[in-house]
Amino acid sequence: MVRLITHNLLACHVKGCTSNNFPLQFKDVQIELREAEFNPDFLRNFMPRIEWKALVDAARQLGDTSLPEEQPEMVDDEFLQKLHHVLLEVHVEEGAMVCPNCNHSYPISNGIPNMLLAEHEIG
Amino acid sequence: MLYLLVFAQAHADFRIPELQSVSELYGFHIGLLENADPSRPFMVVELEEEMYARLLARRCILVKAVCEFYARGATYDEVHERNRACRSQWERYVPDTSFKFVVSAYNHSIPQRRQRDVVESFSYMDFLGKIDMKSPEITMVVHEEYDDKHGTTREKHEGDGAFREVFFGRLIEEGSARPLMKKFDVKKRVFYGNTSMEAEISLLMANQTLASPGKLIYDPFVGTGSMTYTTAHFGAMVFGSDIDGRQMRGREKRPGIIRAAAQYGVDQRIVDLCTFDVTRNPWRCGGLFDAIITDPPYGVRAGAKRLGRKNRRAKDEDESRSRPFQPSERPDDQPYIPPTRPYELSALASDLVLLARYMLKPGGRLVFFLPTVTEEYAELDLQTFLCEGMEVVANSLQDFGSWGRRLITIRKATTQQFPPPAFDPDKNVLSESDLTHVPAHKDFRQKYFEGFKKGKLGD
Numbered sequence: 001m002v003r004l005i006t007h008n009l010l011a012c013h014v015k016g017c018t019s020n021n022f023p024l025q026f027k028d029v030q031i032e033l034r035e036a037e038f039n040p041d042f043l044r045n046f047m048p049r050i051e052w053k054a055l056v057d058a059a060r061q062l063g064d065t066s067l068p069e070e071q072p073e074m075v076d077d078e079f080l081q082k083l084h085h086v087l088l089e090v091h092v093e094e095g096a097m098v099c100p101n102c103n104h105s106y107p108i109s110n111g112i113p114n115m116l117l118a119e120h121e122i123g
Numbered sequence: 124m125l126y127l128l129v130f131a132q133a134h135a136d137f138r139i140p141e142l143q144s145v146s147e148l149y150g151f152h153i154g155l156l157e158n159a160d161p162s163r164p165f166m167v168v169e170l171e172e173e174m175y176a177r178l179l180a181r182r183c184i185l186v187k188a189v190c191e192f193y194a195r196g197a198t199y200d201e202v203h204e205r206n207r208a209c210r211s212q213w214e215r216y217v218p219d220t221s222f223k224f225v226v227s228a229y230n231h232s233i234p235q236r237r238q239r240d241v242v243e244s245f246s247y248m249d250f251l252g253k254i255d256m257k258s259p260e261i262t263m264v265v266h267e268e269y270d271d272k273h274g275t276t277r278e279k280h281e282g283d284g285a286f287r288e289v290f291f292g293r294l295i296e297e298g299s300a301r302p303l304m305k306k307f308d309v310k311k312r313v314f315y316g317n318t319s320m321e322a323e324i325s326l327l328m329a330n331q332t333l334a335s336p337g338k339l340i341y342d343p344f345v346g347t348g349s350m351t352y353t354t355a356h357f358g359a360m361v362f363g364s365d366i367d368g369r370q371m372r373g374r375e376k377r378p379g380i381i382r383a384a385a386q387y388g389v390d391q392r393i394v395d396l397c398t399f400d401v402t403r404n405p406w407r408c409g410g411l412f413d414a415i416i417t418d419p420p421y422g423v424r425a426g427a428k429r430l431g432r433k434n435r436r437a438k439d440e441d442e443s444r445s446r447p448f449q450p451s452e453r454p455d456d457q458p459y460i461p462p463t464r465p466y467e468l469s470a471l472a473s474d475l476v477l478l479a480r481y482m483l484k485p486g487g488r489l490v491f492f493l494p495t496v497t498e499e500y501a502e503l504d505l506q507t508f509l510c511e512g513m514e515v516v517a518n519s520l521q522d523f524g525s526w527g528r529r530l531i532t533i534r535k536a537t538t539q540q541f542p543p544p545a546f547d548p549d550k551n552v553l554s555e556s557d558l559t560h561v562p563a564h565k566d567f568r569q570k571y572f573e574g575f576k577k578g579k580l581g582d
Contacts, residue, residue, distance in 0.1 A: 003395055049411055
């Protein structure tokens with residue numbers, strides 16, 4: 001699956017890779033859109049945790065330009081619907097997430113990202 | 124107002140924590156009486172409104188029924204005397220309400236003839252409505268509680284009437300959460316493993332997390348996902364991670380956890396599943412989750428593993444350290460599998476509490492199982508993994524004889540921010556020399572396979 005909500009929470013965690021290690025860049029992705037139940041409470045609770053620019057950029061990389069550049073102060077239902085779609089309905093099924101700093105590639109297979117590190121990366 | 128709760132005959136130690144969690148979830152107060160004894164199947168509690176009793180019936184896995192409480196007593200004379208005294212509570216049903224009486228017993232079966240006598244003895248209530256055995260407007264219930272006669276040979280009705288106490292009230296609602304045990308039955312699930320948690324306990328755990336719509340919950344040792352289904356059922360969004368991706372995937376292309384979640388209609392509430400070692404986790408920040416729910420592997424059926432090598436010194440001498448790993452060194456069809464090492468349980472427990480303090484929102488809960496050796500367990504064991512800002516809410520034992528497992532519920536009782544845990548593989552392992560108290564769960568795996576013989580450890 002790797003939804004954009006997850007992508008927004010994962011940073012590269014290779015030992016020593018502590019700056020410019022977020023957001024990870026999608027590579028060679030296969031996307032599926034799947035409808036999810038709309039839950040405004042969940043979205044409101046989660047909003048303070050979002051790194052907005054990372055979310056907007058990731059959405060655009062995947063071809064969705066519905067979100068505004070800046071996180072709006074006024075949260076209306078129309079905005080929540082867009083946010084819901086971007087956060088929860090876009091699924092990256094295959095491909096990889098690549099660290100912009102150290103280039104570590106985290107492969108995604110059948111919707112499950114492999115975030116395991118190799119032996120030399122954990123120190 | 125007083126209400127009578129009728130419990131299912133299971134997990135007595137989990138009853139009060141569940142009541143308290145559900146009342147906290149819905150924001151009402153539940154008053155326990157001074158003599159409340161959770162080992163007994165009937166409990167009288169204080170609630171402000173009947174609606175709260177209904178909420179308990181709809182959410183508590185261990186509640187079979189809730190009743191408006193009228194009277195209790197060691198004899199029927201006492202019950203009738205007290206029932207007459209609270210006439211104002213049932214007076215409104217006298218003129219024209221259809222009704223029935225149900226007389227039942229715990230640990231006993233009452234002969235039909237005496238059941239009739241018992242019903243007759245309440246005739247002073249003078250209910251004028253018609254008796255309707257099929258769909259009455261109200262059901263009056265009489266529960267006789269007998270001591271456990273398990274293991275003794277006796278006639279079917281022997282000891283009839285020699286009850287410990289009788290309870291009398293009006294049925295408000297039968298428990299509707301308990302049938303969820305059938306729905307989540309592991310055997311009927313499309314995907315499960317040999318370490319899948321049984322349905323009843325998964326549901327009890329979900330209640331301890333206060334799972335509800337709008338919440339985000341995380342299982343860092345998700346395995347085959349047993350607790351994701353029940354927490355998602357109660358409306359929460361759930362993340363899972365595991366060091367072993369095969370556990371989450373199963374054999375088919377579509378991950379097993381997603382397939383099973385779809386069976387329950389909650390696949391969209393499984394936010395994502397990720398493969399990683401929680402001691403080397405990629406979470407960008409803390410304060411993300413409303414609850415962490417997990418059954419850590421404790422080494423009996425599945426061993427706890429973390430990244431790294433068993434013998435770290437050997438690794439320093441290992442050439443691979445100076446020569447970085449090259450993906451080209453392995454064939455493409457063989458995914459790289461990093462080495463893992465065992466994760467000792469007492470280290471895992473204290474790491475888990477530190478992780479929860481970092482990853483939970485203030486007020487969030489950590490709910491997990493801790494296996495322990497019955498004879499060696501002491502209250503103090505919990506102190507060995509608690510840290511500043513984290514407090515124990517509940518600690519319920521599921522007893523298997525020489526060992527047991529404790530469902531521990533811990534609340535993040537601070538708004539202060541703490542750094543992520545170091546997960547130092549060397550420093551964190553408790554050694555007996557730097558601890559004044561050694562918890563009974565330390566080296567549990569070793570103790571289990573040694574059959575819990577005393578004094579065996581350290582030989």
